[in-house]
Amino acid sequence: MKKILFILSMVSLLLINSCSQRTLMSTNDSKKVYELAVKNVQIFDSQTKTILENKTILINADTIASIVDSSRKVNALHSIEGNGRLVTPGFIDTHVHLLLIYGDGDKGPEFIEKDSVERYQKQLAEQYLKYGTTTILDMGQPERWIKETLKWQNNPSPEFPNLFITGGALISDLSWDKNPPMQHTKIRSPEAGKMKVDEYANLDIEYLKLYWKLEHEEMKAIVDEARKQDMTCFAHIDQNISSIPSAMQLGVKNFEHFFTLIASTLNLRENWGSLNKKYGLGDTKNDDEYAAKLVLFFQFIKENPELENKWMTIIDDMGAHGVSISTTLNILASASEKAHYFSSFSPIPMRDSPNISFTEKQKIQLKDAFDTFMDYLKIAHTKNVKLRIGTDCRNGGQAMLSELMLLAEYGFSMEDILKIATLNGAEAMHIEKNFGAIATGKKADLILFSKNPFENYRNLMSEKLVIKGGKVYESN
Secondary structure, eight states, X not given: OHHHHHHHHHHHHHHHHHHHHHHHHHHHHHTOEEEEEEEEEEEEETTTTEEEEEEEEEEETTEEEEEEETTSOOEEEEEEEOXXXXXXXXXXXXXXXXXHHHSSSSOOOSSOOGGGHHHHHHHHHHHTGGGTEEEXXXXXXXXXXXXXXXXXXXXOOTTSOEEEEOOSEEEEOOTTOSSOOTTEEEEOSHHHHHHHHHHHHHTTOOEEEEOTTOOHHHHHHHHHHHXXXXXXXXXXXXXXXXOHHHHHHHTOOEEOOGGGHHHHHSOHHHHXXXXXXXXXXXXXXXXXXXXXXXXXXXXXXXXXXXXXXXXHHHHHHHHHHTOEEEOOHHHHHHHTTOOSSOOOSOOOSOOSSOOOOOOHHHHHXXXXXXXXXXXXXXXXXXXXXXXXXXXXXXXXXXXXXHHHHHHHHTTOOHHHHHHHHTHHHHHHHTOTTTSSSOOTTSBOOEEEESSOTTTOGGGGGSOEEEEETTEEOOOO
């Protein structure tokens, strides 16, 4: 009998201890301490293009640990009171050039020296993080920089934007192109193209930049090898050496610069003189005048039914293939005097307005042509071409905001604008697992707006609190 009583008492003790442990575990869960809580905010869900009201974002290290209702009591070492303000994912710029930041676009330092790294990273932060751009893709750099910039890519920090690189911009060995810019990498044969892809893959470079100077056979070999290596190609198809339709047939899914559709619609060399004659223009003197003439070509296409039909066919095909294309609209807007912040293909000489010698009549025609350009951009969007931001200029953070403002002014919804600036870029880069949306498990790269752009699109330019890698960014 005593033995039975002893066993019963032990079982009771175990049950009591088990219940106590469960109670303790439950209490510990409710008292879990997070590193940062962003409380009482509206969250823009880029995946559904909806607003989640009254939420608190809980962050540990560089990752979103949980998203809960604002009414729930949470414990955090640091808290930010959102007061019902809007939070979006950090912006993604899918076309930047470090050489434009550390040089003039064509020339720069031969190497990135160790004693320059901190200064260079701070420049990236000031040009991008400060304005909400938390992730950038460099579209072609000198190969001598790769060893250092791969370190930046593989060791992200709250102190500068996430950097992804493509290596050099790949071009063919063309007889007329004896001294290409230092960010271009010559491919002398299809076999050399395969070897370059394998070389980059062994360095853990995940992206390739195919430049317009790449001929068909080299491009085909590179795209085929990239597919085997699970690398993503981004193609700048221009100047009639290749075309967007032919690149799509090879399997290219991502294209650079909306204006490059011109060269897939008409022959630039054959039509350049006709454009000059139509608008009474002379020789092209600089990059700003070149950008202005690109704008005028959109009006040129619109007024030619045969060309416009060809353009529409290409857009339909792009939409059907689910391809993406970068915008690069602020450079063209700047040449047309429509931008909110001036940018150019070339930052030298420094200026805040376009250097073009147009008459007042020609400037009016240019503004009208820019309206046509934006109409075509919206048509492409409605036909399921995936637009993503690619500023392609120095001070890309400011250019990003200008592009978003322009999209709003030309009839894009704020939901679509914010998706174009975030998730579309992440999906093109295949990094949507970690970036481009606000969800548990994704990186804590966030923008807290002081004023809501859904209430007034001009609030895109309002003050922002930027969180990069779970830490509040503080500009120098």
